[in-house]
Amino acid sequence: MSRLFPFHGGLKTVRHKTESNRQPIQPGPLPRRLTVPLRQHIGAIAKALVQVGDSVLKGQMIGQADGYISAAVHAPTSGVVVAVDTRPVPHPSGLPDLCVVIDSDGENRWIERQPVVYRALHPSELRNILRNAGIVGLGGAAFPSAVKLNLSGQDQHLETLILNGAECEPWITCDDRLMRERAAGIIAGLHVMVHLLEPREVLIGIEDDKPEAIAAMSEMCAGTGYAVRSVPTRYPSGSVKQLVKLLTGKETPVEGLPIDVGVQCFNVATAYTIHRAIDHGEPVISRVVTVTGHVSRPGNLDALLGTPFAELIEQCGGYREKVERLIMGGPMMGFALHSDEVPLTKAANCILAASAEELTPTRPVAPCIRCGACVEVCPANLLPQQLYWHARAKEFDKAQDYHLFSCIECGCCSAVCPSHIPLVQYYRYAKNEIWAQEKEKQKAELARQRHQARLERLEREKQEREAKLRQKSPARTAKAEDSGAGGKLDIQTAVAQAKPQPLSLIPSHEGTGESEGEKTDQSLGKQDV
Secondary structure (H helix, E strand, O other): OOOOOOOOOOEOOOOOOHHHHOOOOEEOOOOOEEEEEOOOOOOOOOEEOOOOOOEEOEOOEEEEOOOOOOOOEEOOOOEEEEEEEEEEOOOOOOOEEEEEEEEEOOOOOEOOOOOOOHHHOOHHHHHHHHHHOOOEOOOOOOOEHHHHOOOOOOOOOOOEEEEEOOOOOOOOOHHHHHHHHOHHHHHHHHHHHHHHHOOOEEEEEEEOOOHHHHHHHHHHHOOOOOEEEEEOOOEOOOOHHHHHHHHHOOOOOOOOOHHHHOEEEEEHHHHHHHHHHHHHOOOOOEEEEEEEEOEOOOEEEEEEOOOEHHHHHHHOOOEOOOEEEEEEOOOOOOEEOOOOOOEOOOOOOEEEEEEOOOOOOOOOOOOOOOOOHHHHHOOOOOOHHHHHHHHHOOOHHHHHHOOHHHOOOOOHHHHHOOOOOOHHHHHHHHHHHHHHHHHHHHHHHHHHHHHHHHHHHHHHHHHHHHHHHHHHHHHHHHHHHHHHHHHHHHHHHHHHHHOOOOOOOOOOOOOOOOOHHHHHHHHHHHHHO
């Protein structure tokens, strides 16, 4: 079935793709120092396995997945660990996070690597290999792929597996170049996904402004049964729910996931890292990243994770004049960086050095005129103006009633607003406030549970003490009864003897003038003689 099902809303954007997609992927630099964050994925932070002074090899695990939704982290090169502490990382908050800092020895010495015969493994064993290889979604979300590849709890088989090569955001071309140059590796990784998920059909969605990528992927899919679909160039066709609708016609539930309608979706770069892990024994230590905008030589680099952004920009010829802002991601859904010294992570698919011309000009915000333009372009089919009013009034419950968390923060509403209201900023604010309130509720509930558990423990210990006392009382009573009346009399006699006796005069003997005591003393004295 080749029919497409257009989604609601969306925008035609200025693409800016040719600036960076005309040259092949270039190898990134080998920095003297790499800063590797232990949190490069959604979920629990990886547990550090190294200490300061440890020598590490390229590909060695330095952070172990800690929890079901987590992923491992590995050394991008060989060298020595010089720090395990908090360092600046690329994040909208600008807050630091725990990192492993490695000084490179320049030798790039690998761990021992072996390919995996994945068809001979149990699915859970194969998923653990991918988990330990640090495989996450490289489209930007960085969700651990081993979790998405586990359908053991589902009641039915997967209907459709989608490989996402749409890459709809302006300026970004890393997936485009990857599909052109490494299509064989992408399809090899896709084979592993198909082995684990056993879908009824496999669809590969690519926007029609990437003819070379479509041709390369179609050639590699010949005879496999996988279908490459050319989809219209319309932002945000690469968003998961919109791509699912576009290719299958299925609507993902408001509070649900694509798996709820029998669909699972992965990025083409994720499939490529699965191929490297299975066929070459290599964990995720690098990724292809687009460096574009106001740099001298825009392009795509296959760069080591932990490389400072400044060195990647220098590899592309450095900044040109009039750079106003450094953005990680595209101009629609990306975020501004506080510094170019932050390290490359698995979630970083683009570094955009934006000038004033490439940025949306800052204009005075006017009141909402209720024109409805935001409603027309919302790809999630929401009511952006209602969400804005409730978010601004801090009526978070009402904002959730209008499905606040179905907003994908694509920025379409902000782009068309004639009043220049930063709508997405209000939605992010509301989401963060709700998450903060939920955390406080969870803390309060945990404190209540602990207090209740303490009271129950104290009550239980009190009852145990009372039970022990009751067990001892019958034993004491029985012992007293066994002693009998004689025992009682002995006690009474002892008490009586202990009492002081009254003094009595001893009568003297007549005619002698001696007392009885004196006679006794005299007789004793004679005996001594």
